[in-house]
Amino acid sequence: MHTDDIIKIALDLVEMTELPNDSAVYVPGENIGSILYGIDIGVGELLYAKEQEFDCVIAHHPVGLINHFEVFQRHQDQMISKGVPKEVAQKVINKKMLGFKFGSHARNYDAVPSFARLIGIPFLNIHCPSDELGRRLITASIEELVEKKGDPLLYEVKTHLEDSFAEFREAKTKIEIAKGEENDLLGNWIFSHGALTNGGFDVAECYYQYNVDTIIYIHIAPTDLFQILKLDHGQLIITGHLASDSIGINPFLDKLKENDIQITAVGGLIR
Ligand SMILES: [Fe+2]
Numbered sequence: 001m002h003t004d005d006i007i008k009i010a011l012d013l014v015e016m017t018e019l020p021n022d023s024a025v026y027v028p029g030e031n032i033g034s035i036l037y038g039i040d041i042g043v044g045e046l047l048y049a050k051e052q053e054f055d056c057v058i059a060h061h062p063v064g065l066i067n068h069f070e071v072f073q074r075h076q077d078q079m080i081s082k083g084v085p086k087e088v089a090q091k092v093i094n095k096k097m098l099g100f101k102f103g104s105h106a107r108n109y110d111a112v113p114s115f116a117r118l119i120g121i122p123f124l125n126i127h128c129p130s131d132e133l134g135r136r137l138i139t140a141s142i143e144e145l146v147e148k149k150g151d152p153l154l155y156e157v158k159t160h161l162e163d164s165f166a167e168f169r170e171a172k173t174k175i176e177i178a179k180g181e182e183n184d185l186l187g188n189w190i191f192s193h194g195a196l197t198n199g200g201f202d203v204a205e206c207y208y209q210y211n212v213d214t215i216i217y218i219h220i221a222p223t224d225l226f227q228i229l230k231l232d233h234g235q236l237i238i239t240g241h242l243a244s245d246s247i248g249i250n251p252f253l254d255k256l257k258e259n260d261i262q263i264t265a266v267g268g269l270i271r
């Protein structure tokens with residue numbers, strides 16, 4: 001299998017035709033029969049993979065991209081779907097993207113890819129396609145609960161997700177009701193994911209202003225959380241980073257296995 005074939009398998013799962021800017025092939029390769037997969041990959045994992053004669057290494061998180069911030073634009077469709085006017089959403093998104101853009105300028109974007117080139121091991125990362133799949137699967141699961149219960153309580157959402165996905169049951173982090181009480185109603189909700197990273201305080205505040213009662217993020221920075229906690233309205237559920245990422249990644253790895261690729265998963269993947 002060629003690295004292009006691997007990319008196509010990931011894209012096909014979410015009907016994407018092009019690799020989003022938070023995903024890339026750093027070192028192409030062919031005749032791939034074995035893969036070392038990790039949510040995060042650094043030079044140590046690359047070196048190990050080379051020594052152990054893996055044919056290719058795949059990371060989930062971007063490793064040295066400078067335009068990955070553009071994927072944050074995907075928040076717009078999700079915000080519009082909840083009634084946020086396009087111009088309002090865009091203003092919030094622009095502010096966040098500016099921060100991500102200059103944040104990436106500060107990073108050593110070629111540290112890991114240059115090492116993969118040096119030792120000559122095929123290396124790529126697939127981020128947004130897997131997160132989008134995870135977004136769809138988790139959203140569908142919550143929709144199923146809402147269909148059954150009408151307006152479920154927050155703890156029922158948590159229990160339902162844990163019952164539905166082994167990744168949530170097996171993760172060391174548990175699904176947390178970060179703002180709100182267990183017996184509060186879910187109300188108008190959004191599972192906000194698959195757009196580079198969570199929208200932090202700015203995107204959350206915008207949703208709350210447009211009558212979203214409960215935002216579900218996979219993770220949140222402490223500074224954003226503290227700002228959200230100061231608001232006198234709005235609820236927040238945090239599902240957990242590695243578990244939620246793994247839910248979108250596992251179907252992709254299953255597809256590779258169906259194609260006779262041997263997968264060794266490390267680096268936080270819950271499989
Ligand atoms: Fe992710």
Ligand SMILES: [Fe+2]
Pocket residue numbers: 061241245
């Ligand atoms: Fe992640």
